[in-house]
Amino acid sequence: GAGVSQSPRYKVAKRGQDVALRCDPISGHVSLFWYQQALGQGPEFLTYFQNEAQLDKSGLPSDRFFAERPEGSVSTLKIQRTQQEDSAVYLCASSLGLGTSNYGYTFGSGTRLTVV
Amino acid sequence: GDSVTQMEGPVTLSEEAFLTINCTYTATGYPSLFWYVQYPGEGLQLLLKATKADDKGSNKGFEATYRKETTSFHLEKGSVQVSDSAVYFCALNNAGNMLTFGGGTRLMVKP
Numbered sequence: 001g002a003g004v005s006q007s008p009r010y011k012v013a014k015r016g017q018d019v020a021l022r023c024d025p026i027s028g029h030v031s032l033f034w035y036q037q038a039l040g041q042g043p044e045f046l047t048y049f050q051n052e053a054q055l056d057k058s059g060l061p062s063d064r065f066f067a068e069r070p071e072g073s074v075s076t077l078k079i080q081r082t083q084q085e086d087s088a089v090y091l092c093a094s095s096l097g098l099g100t101s102n103y104g105y106t107f108g109s110g111t112r113l114t115v116v
Numbered sequence: 117g118d119s120v121t122q123m124e125g126p127v128t129l130s131e132e133a134f135l136t137i138n139c140t141y142t143a144t145g146y147p148s149l150f151w152y153v154q155y156p157g158e159g160l161q162l163l164l165k166a167t168k169a170d171d172k173g174s175n176k177g178f179e180a181t182y183r184k185e186t187t188s189f190h191l192e193k194g195s196v197q198v199s200d201s202a203v204y205f206c207a208l209n210n211a212g213n214m215l216t217f218g219g220g221t222r223l224m225v226k227p
Contacts, residue, residue: 004159033214042120042205042217043160056213091160105215107152107159 002026004108006092012114013082021077021111025094032075033105034067035091043091049075050098082115089113118143122206122218129196129225137191137221139180139206147210149173149182149189154203154220163191163204196225 005024013019025032031050035043036059045059051072060067064083069075079086089112093105123138141147151163151173164173169184178193189206206218 031213035215040219042207042219043215044217045214048213059214093160104162104165105160107161109157109159 004092004094004106006090006108006111008111009109010112010114012116015084015115016081017115018078018080019082019113021079021090021113023075023077023092023094023108025073025075025092026096026106027073029094029096029106030072030098031095032069033093033095034075034077035093036061037089037091037110039088046077046090079113082113084115087113087115118147118208118210118216120206120208120216120218122204122221124219125203125222127221127223129223131198131225131227132195133225135191135193135196135200135223137204137206137223139189139191139218141187141189141206141208143187143208143210143216145210146184147208149180150207150209150215151178151180151189151191152205152207152217154205156202160205196223198225198227201225 007022034046037043047067048056049069064080066078089110091110093107119142148167150165152160153163164175166173166182172181180191203220207215
């Protein structure tokens with residue numbers, strides 16, 4: 001598609017519920033990134049994929065967070081047993097280049113997750 | 117570790133005023149520096165970038181110069197418009213796979 005598409009746009013989850021957030025990157029983009037943006041803060045890195053390989057997951061805050069990109073295109077970020085501190089906007093970005101952002105990322109509009 | 121510090125907002129200006137948003141960074145080596153803009157309801161968009169010391173990035177009337185001696189990358193625009201109202205993020209990439217962002221600065225431009 002023309003841009004990075006994320007769904008759902010908004011998600012309200014009860015504490016303890018599992019959620020899955022989807023990212024459709026720009027077709028042909030090799031690199032895919034997930035970021036977490038808390039209210040009033042800058043985005044923080046979660047994880048990075050190069051094609052289907054998850055090369056960096058150092059930013060995932062706990063083992064309740066899991067991301068996959070099985071065919072090197074669409075990616076899903078899953079959060080198990082959601083907690084209130086998981087409430088944030090989850091941003092996906094893709095890039096034509098490998099790894100570093102000197103090629104420039106294209107960000108999606110994000111999924112706003114609210115845990116109640 | 118790497119970090120980026122931005123001036124806190126909101127910054128409120130009248131149309132045609134001069135804009136400066138301060139950004140300083142802490143990083144080892146020679147990072148690349150970026151400014152991203154987030155308009156209401158939209159994703160982050162790359163505004164400009166600079167990849168080495170003394171480089172000046174520019175776009176849409178905005179400019180920022182990579183100052184290694186002061187570890188700064190301040191964003192400037194000579195005459196802001198109402199349409200420039202948004203949140204601006206300074207960020208760096210230090211030869212890794214990720215961007216490190218500052219906390220963002222909200223700009224509000226009044227007619």
